[in-house]
Amino acid sequence: MASTSCRNAAKRLGRAHCPYHPDAYLVEDYTAGDLICTECGLVVVDRCIDVAAEWRVFSSEEDLKDPSRVGDAQNLLLNGGDLTTMIGEGTGTASFDEFGNPKYQNRQTMSSSDQSMLDTFEAISTMADRIHLVEIIVDRANRLVKRVYEQKILKGRVNAIASACLFIACREEGVPRSYKDI
Structure with missing residues (x-):
């Protein structure tokens, strides 16, 4: 499941499109935090911070502690x-x-x-x-x-x-x- 935090930040800043391919789809590189144009490979936005939780809970039980919280x-x-x-x-x-x-x-x-x-x-x-x-x-x-x-x-x-x-x-x-x- 893709996080849209980087794309949303880019849209707010007005940089959500490639200057050479304005209609191209942008792909998010999660490890680097970059938005990359699928047509030419240009990094449109770099160093986006993903604010989602680091861990996912795979248990179906509701009463377990959230692993993203400590103590x-x-x-x-x-x-x-x-x-x-x-x-x-x-x-x-x-x-x-x-x-x-x-x-x-x-x-x-x-x-x-x-x-x-x-x-x-x-x-x-x-x-x-x-x-x-x-x-x-x-x-x-x-x-x-x-x-x-x-x-x-x-x-x-x-x-x-x-x-x-x-x-x-x-x-x-x-x-x-x-x-x-x-």
């Missing part, structure tokens, strides 16, 4: 601290200094409150999966956790805060669970 979606409940890059372990001699210490290290870019909030989100997700709760309840519990951490109401164990917020979220959504269930 998880940003968690809007965090303060932008969940966007991190992890450096893999070094394997060669260039990865270590003369004392054998790794040259490149991952730095803590997430605040401790965001990290504990993320741990609480994970604990809520685990608990909700175990007792088969829907995503709406998990989202409400996560918003409650965010309020708790923003207002600095509670400090303490992650599981206790997660359990309390999940208990309240279940009650607010009309599907109350006992303490024992959670």
Whole structure:
């Protein structure tokens, strides 16, 4: 399937035809990004950028992740601290200094409150999966956790805060669970 992005760009610029063969068909060379006249071989437009996705998904399943996107979606409940890059372990001699210490290290870019909030989100997700709760309840519990951490109401164990917020979220959504269930 041919991309028309190069031809459309050429038409907008007014250069969509060969000056020697104005009625000739133009062929797109995808590797070079050129529009070429089929009559004389003249490159009419060069360096066109194809803005289509690089990969195609050949699976018929709709729920698979798009391979043209990288990483998880940003968690809007965090303060932008969940966007991190992890450096893999070094394997060669260039990865270590003369004392054998790794040259490149991952730095803590997430605040401790965001990290504990993320741990609480994970604990809520685990608990909700175990007792088969829907995503709406998990989202409400996560918003409650965010309020708790923003207002600095509670400090303490992650599981206790997660359990309390999940208990309240279940009650607010009309599907109350006992303490024992959670």
